[in-house]
Amino acid sequence: MENLKIIEEQVTVSDELDSLRSAFPDCQTVAFADLSSRMILKTSSAQKTPQELMDRLCEEAVSIFGDIGSNLSLSDDTDAAQAVVFTSTSLKIFLRGAQEPADILCCVCSPSIDVDSFLRHAQPALDRISQGPSAA
Amino acid sequence: MADTIDLTARLTKLANAGETYSNGARVIARGGGEEALAAILRAIDDTILMRKLTFRSGRESSLNLVVSGRRIVGVSDVDIPGQTSDTTLLTDPLSEEDDAMMQALTETILAFVQTDGPISVLPVKASRSGGMPTAGLSIRTLADAWGVEMDATPMKRFLRACQDFVPAAVHYKADILANRHGDEATDLQTLAEERAPSAETAYLALYPEQTGGSWLINISYGLKDARCVLLARAGEETGLLTCDSSHLGKVVGNWQRATQHV
Incomplete structure (x- = not known):
């Protein structure tokens, strides 16, 4: 039963990542990682x-x-929640879970991506992943 | 005529490897606004012999300027859907002392550059009879009329494009404060001088290949009503600004246009 739950969670995370990438063709890679262990999951x-x-x-x-x-x-009491790194050749977007700050999404995109729209979709996707399969 | 245009486009393309072309026309700006105005002025400034420059904005708008000696000497066909300026005023001779004509030309150009799409130019030979060699409008006159600073650096263009919606910004040239804007500029100046250099050092340790290049990093703090701090670098110039996260797309778009290589 425990194995079944693990498989179910993995499927949900994969589905969220695939769904985000298919909605934004300018996003080539999405990775879900754990900041505390510094591991891509x-x-x-x-x-x-x-x-x-x-x-x-x-x-x-x-x-x-x-x-x-x-x-x-500019303030000591607020942590970074999202970051966009933009160079002439690539655009990388990093997001942190609203409830689970150790949960992060790392995204590699083309510079032409609609950043606002992508962030509006990616942050809820990450938060659903953080909350587990029942919320997804 | 079509063959001549095609041949001209092909030869020009061969001679300018690295430039972008669309249907044989050279793309001079990826979007509208001030960047497009400056690009149009540069195209005029590059034209010594008499040419008709056909500018296209997206699929719908076109503007034909007769240019010689780096001056506009005539305006021929104008096709800009929805424009309201009186193009009948754009007749020879063009003179900067004709206020009504200058107003009509400025309104026409501003309507033309109101686009998110690319702007291209195709030059073809033109000939005109009569007219004084000094007739027409110089690019300096046009730049003043259109509010364009021709020699602005990418960083200056970027910060100016953002100034209407960012609460604060500071601009440094070779580590010397060049300009500041907004109520919170003092806080940003402190940040720029005390802690941003550490952030830049950490950034370049991650991306050493970007040393001396152009890059922009945005960090959003908090998720609800989030404020962003952006650190931009272009050569020796640094910009630090804050904005509401809802404006992030506009900021990135302005950065792309200011640092574009077309």
Whole structure:
């Protein structure tokens, strides 16, 4: 019964990631990670992505929500919740769970993506994942 | 004529590898607004011999300017759906002392650049008889009339495009404060001078390939009524600004337009 529950949770997380990516073709990779253990737990990607790149993506999230986020904050009592990193060639979006701050989504997108629309869909998706299969 | 246009477009394309073309016309701006105005002025400034420059905005609008010696010497066909300016005033001779004509031209151009789509230009040979060599409108006159700063840096263009909706922004050139805007600029200035350098160091440790380049990082704090802090870097210039998270898409769009390479 416990195994069944684990499988059910994994299917739900995968479904959420796949659904987000299929709704936004400009998003090539979505990864669900645990910030406290610094591990990518599930990914959905247009192409097979080497584990090294996924680990690197997780490292980026750790630094952005850590050092960079705290150094750019105007207030000491609010943590970074979302981040968008925009270069001439790529756009990466990082989100934190509203209820579970250790739950994060790391997204690799084309610069042409509609950032507002993507954030409006991605944050609820992450929060559903955080709440587990009953909420999804 | 169609063959000539096609051949001109092909030769121009071959000579300018790296530029973007659409249906044979060179794409000079990815969207409208001030970036598009500046791009149109640059196209005029690049034109020495007499040419008819056909500008297209998206699929629907077109504007034909006769240009010579880096000046607009005539306006031919104008097709801008929904425009209200009186294009009958755009007749020769064009003179900056003709206020009504200048007003009509400015309104026409502003209507033309109200687009989210790309703007392209196709030059073809033109000939005109008569007219004084000094006739027409210089780009300096046009830049003043259209409110365009031709030599603004990407960072300056970005910050200016954002200033109507961001509560505060600061602009540094080579670590020296160049400009500040908004009620919270003092807080941002403190942040820029005391802690943002650490954030930048951490950022470049993550992305060392972006040292000296153009990049923008946005951090949203809190999820409800979230405020964002954005750190932008373009060469030696740094911009730090705050905005409501609902404006994030506009900020990113402005950054794309200000730093675009078309």
